[in-house]
Amino acid sequence: MPAKPKKPDVVARAQMIEAEDRFIASWGRMGSVWGISRTMAEVHALLYITGTEMCTDEIMSRLGVSRGNVSMSVRSLLEWSVIEKVRIAGDRKEYYQAEQDVWSMLRAIARERIKREVDPLLDALDEISELAPQASKGSSTEIQDLQQRIEAVRDGFSIITTLSHKFAGPRGAGLQTAAKLLARAPIGRTKKHGSKRGGTSQ
Amino acid sequence: MPAKPKKPDVVARAQMIEAEDRFIASWGRMGSVWGISRTMAEVHALLYITGTEMCTDEIMSRLGVSRGNVSMSVRSLLEWSVIEKVRIAGDRKEYYQAEQDVWSMLRAIARERIKREVDPLLDALDEISELAPQASKGSSTEIQDLQQRIEAVRDGFSIITTLSHKFAGPRGAGLQTAAKLLARAPIGRTKKHGSKRGGTSQ
DNA sequence: ACAGTGTTTCAGAAAAAATTGAAATCACAA
DNA sequence: TTGTGATTTCAATTTTTTCTGAAACACTGT
Numbered sequence: 001m002p003a004k005p006k007k008p009d010v011v012a013r014a015q016m017i018e019a020e021d022r023f024i025a026s027w028g029r030m031g032s033v034w035g036i037s038r039t040m041a042e043v044h045a046l047l048y049i050t051g052t053e054m055c056t057d058e059i060m061s062r063l064g065v066s067r068g069n070v071s072m073s074v075r076s077l078l079e080w081s082v083i084e085k086v087r088i089a090g091d092r093k094e095y096y097q098a099e100q101d102v103w104s105m106l107r108a109i110a111r112e113r114i115k116r117e118v119d120p121l122l123d124a125l126d127e128i129s130e131l132a133p134q135a136s137k138g139s140s141t142e143i144q145d146l147q148q149r150i151e152a153v154r155d156g157f158s159i160i161t162t163l164s165h166k167f168a169g170p171r172g173a174g175l176q177t178a179a180k181l182l183a184r185a186p187i188g189r190t191k192k193h194g195s196k197r198g199g200t201s202q
Numbered sequence: 203m204p205a206k207p208k209k210p211d212v213v214a215r216a217q218m219i220e221a222e223d224r225f226i227a228s229w230g231r232m233g234s235v236w237g238i239s240r241t242m243a244e245v246h247a248l249l250y251i252t253g254t255e256m257c258t259d260e261i262m263s264r265l266g267v268s269r270g271n272v273s274m275s276v277r278s279l280l281e282w283s284v285i286e287k288v289r290i291a292g293d294r295k296e297y298y299q300a301e302q303d304v305w306s307m308l309r310a311i312a313r314e315r316i317k318r319e320v321d322p323l324l325d326a327l328d329e330i331s332e333l334a335p336q337a338s339k340g341s342s343t344e345i346q347d348l349q350q351r352i353e354a355v356r357d358g359f360s361i362i363t364t365l366s367h368k369f370a371g372p373r374g375a376g377l378q379t380a381a382k383l384l385a386r387a388p389i390g391r392t393k394k395h396g397s398k399r400g401g402t403s404q
Numbered sequence: 405a406c407a408g409t410g411t412t413t414c415a416g417a418a419a420a421a422a423t424t425g426a427a428a429t430c431a432c433a434a
Numbered sequence: 435t436t437g438t439g440a441t442t443t444c445a446a447t448t449t450t451t452t453c454t455g456a457a458a459c460a461c462t463g464t
Contacts, residue, residue, distance in 0.1 A: 011335075012335040012342075012345060015333070015334060015335045016334065016335060016344065016345065016348055018333065018334075019330050019333050019334035019335075019348060019352070020348070022326070022329075022330045022333065023327075023330050026322075026323060026326035026327070026330065027323075029322075030319065030322070030323050032237075033237055033318055033319050034237065034319060035234075035235055035236065037451080037452060037453090038452080039452080039453075048351065049348070049351055049352075051347060051351065055410095056410080056411075057410095065453075065454085066453060066454045066455065067411085067412090067454085067455080067456095068411095068412075068414085068453075068454060068455070068456090069452080069453055069454070071411065071412055071413085072412085072413090072452095072453090075412085092408095092409060092410065092461085092462075093409085093410065093411095094410080094411080100351075102354045102357075102358045103358065106358050106362070116235055117232065117235050117236060120228075120231075120232070120235075121228060121229075121232050124224070124231075125225075125228070127224075128221050128224045128225050128228065131217070131220065131224065132217060132218065132220075132221035133213075133214040133217045133218060133221075140214075142218065143214060143218065145253060146218055146221060146222070146251070149250065149251055149253065149302075150221070150225065150251075152304040153250075153304055155304075156304045156305065156308050160308070234450090239421080239422060239423090240422080241422080241423080257440095258440080258441075259440095267423075267424085268425065269424085269425080269426095269440095269441080269442090270423075270424060270425065270426090270442075270443075270444085271422080271423055271424070273441060273442055273443085274422095274423090274442085277442085294431085294432075294433095294438095294439065294440065295439090295440065295441095296440080296441080
C-alpha cells in the first residue's frame with residue numbers, strides 16, 4: 001500500500017469525487033452522441049479518471065448500474081482495447097484497468113469508429129457501384145453522372161480511411177506526431193477554445 | 203432542358219433507381235451509426251445522388267416519410283450547409299439541392315460533428331478542471347494525478363479540434379489537400395480496401 | 405464431484421429517440 | 435386584407451436502443 005504523501009483533507013477528497021463524477025458524466029454524454037452506450041463510456045471514464053484497477057462490483061456500485069450492463073460494457077471496452085484485464089494475486093475476481101496513455105486511447109477510439117462508421121459504407125458503395133448500370137461512351141448522362149457521384153463519395157471515404165489507418169494504427173505515434181506536426185502548418189486559421197491554460201500549446 | 207444523348211432503356215432506368223435506393227439506404231444506415239436521424243441522412247442521400255432539386259412532396263413520396271419529418275430534416279441539413287434552397291420561377295414551392303462537391307460535403311459533415319462531439323466535451327473538461335481541487339506543491343499525488351489526467355484528455359482533444367478547424371474550415375481545400383498530401387507520406391502501413399477500381403488513387 | 409465465487413447471457417422492462425399528423429403559422433398574390 | 439397553398443411545430447405515438455435481473459455457465463480449490 002503506497003504511503004499517502006499528504007492526507008488530502010475531507011473537502012479536497014469530496015471535490016475529487018465530484019470532479020470524477022462530472023468527468024464520468026461528460027464522457028458518458030459524449031458516448032451517447034458518438035453512438036456508444038452511455039454506460040460503456042461511463043465505465044471507461046471511471047477507469048481512466050481514477051487510474052485504479054477495479055472489479056465488477058466496484059464499478060457497479062460506483063456507477064449504479066447492473067451487473068449485466070457492466071459485463072457487456074467491459075467486454076466491448078476490451079474489444080476496443082481501451083481497457084485491459086488485470087489479475088491480482090490471491091484474488092479470484094477480474095480487475096480492469098484503463099489504458100492511461102491518452103494518444104493510445106484516442107487512436108483506439110478512432111480505429112473503432114472508422115471500423116463502424118466508414119468501412120461498412122465503403123463496402124456498400126462498392127456493391128452499389130457494381131449494381132448500377134455501367135457507364136460507357138454510349139451511356140446517357142444520367143447513368144454517367146450516377147456512377148460519377150458514387151465514385152466520388154467512394155474515393156473521398158477511401159482516402160479518409162487510408163489516412164486514418166496510417167494515423168490510428170495501433171502501434172506508433174501516428175496520430176500524435178501527425179497532429180503536432182500539422183497543427184503548426186498554416187493551412188487555415190484556428191478558432192476560439194484557446195482560452196484556458198496551454199490549450200493547443202506546442 | 204438539356205437533351206438526352208441516348209434515352210436510357212427501361213432496364214437501365216430501373217437499375218438506376220435501384221442503385222439510388224441502395225445508396226440512400228446505406229447512407230441512412232450510416233446516419234444512425236453517426237448519431238444522425240436516419241431520415242435526415244436519407245434526405246441528404248436522395249438529393250446528393252440524384253443531383254436534382256426537389257420539393258418537400260417529392261422527397262416525401264420518394265422516401266415514404268411524413269411531411270413533418272422532411273421539414274425537420276431539411277432544416278438540419280440547411281444548418282449543416284450540405285443542402286441549399288433553390289427558388290424556381292413561377293413556383294411557390296421551396297426546392298432543395300445538395301452540395302455536389304464531395305470534399306465540401308465531407309468538410310461540412312466533419313465540422314458539424316466536431317461541433318457536436320468535441321466542443322461540448324472540451325467545455326466540460328475546462329469546467330471540471332476548475333472544479334477539481336487545484337494541484338500544487340503540497341497536494342497529494344491523488345490530486346495531482348487527477349488534474350494531470352483531465353489535462354491530458356483536454357490537450358488531446360484540443361489538438362484534434364485545432365487540426366480539424368484547419369482542415370474542415372468551410373473555405374479552402376484543407377481536408378482534400380491535406381488528405382492527398384498525407385496519404386503518400388509513409389507514417390504507417392495501408393490496409394486492405396484498395397480492392398476495386400482506382401481506390402485511394404488520387 | 406461438488407461447493408463456493410465470479411461471469412455471461414438474454415428475455416423482458418424501461419428509457420430514449422425518431423416519426424407522424426394535424427393544427428398553427430407563414431408568405432404571397434390578388 | 436383575404437384566400438390559398440406551403441411550411442413549421444409539437445403532442446402523441448411508434449420504433450429503437452439500452453438496461454436490468456435472474457438463471458445458466460465457468461472456474462478453482464477441496
